[in-house]
Amino acid sequence: MNEFYKELITHTDNWVKRVIMKYNICPFARQEIESNTIRYLVIDETKIAKLADKLVEEYQYLDQHPEVETSLMILANGFGDFNRYLGAVYLAEDLIEDLGYEGTYQIASFHPEYCFEGEDFDSATNYTNRSPYPTLHIIREASIEKALENYNEPESIPERNIAFTERKGAAFFIELLKSCKSN
Incomplete structure (x- = not known):
């Protein structure tokens, strides 16, 4: 693996x-971090058709490796524009349906310029889904269902995250994301 990917x-x-873990944005992340069951991979494709091939490969990889709980596909090039990135998200979701993976996998999306519909770009709320790089998160649905069985009021997670990000403010998260790019 080259240094850029690392x-x-x-x-x-x-x-x-x-x-995500420290501020409990995803209350299920700690277990996967501690169990070392997150797969990180860098995708250097810029063409949507090539990205489709990589997504299919990753769904198949997860099929064959049940010990891997979740995949974070970091899109290294070509998806810095948020609208173009949304096309990649829709592609990933469409492939799940087309390949018969509904109920098996789902996609969560993260991007440095993530902006919820109806929110101002600078709203702190967007930081619940802002990441250092465009990232497609492939999640096993069975794992979500299992985790939710032991979590009181899972529907409160998004509201709690929004309240937290608004309380901390955008400036806090800007600095926090910058710190993630230091080794």
Whole structure:
């Protein structure tokens, strides 16, 4: 693996640990970090058709490796524009349906310029889904269902995260994301 890829993975791992886990944005992340069941991979494809091939490969990889709980596909090039990135998200979701993986996998999306529909770009709320790099998160649905069985009021997670990000403010998260890019 080249140094550039290692750096992207390190920064993304820092983000998972320093933001997602530390501030409990995803209350299920700690277990996967401690169990070392997160797969990080860098995708260097810029063409949507080539990205489709990589997504199919990753779904198949997860099929064959049940010990891997979840995959974070870091899109190294070509998806820095948020609208173009959304096309990659829709592609990943469409492939799940087309390949018969509904109920098996789902996609969570993260991007440095993530902006929820109806939110101002600078709203702190967007930081629940902002990451150092464009990232497609492939999640096993069975794992989500199992985790939710032991979690009181899972529907409160998004509201809690929004309240937290608004309380901390965008400036806090800007600095926090910058810190993730330091080794």
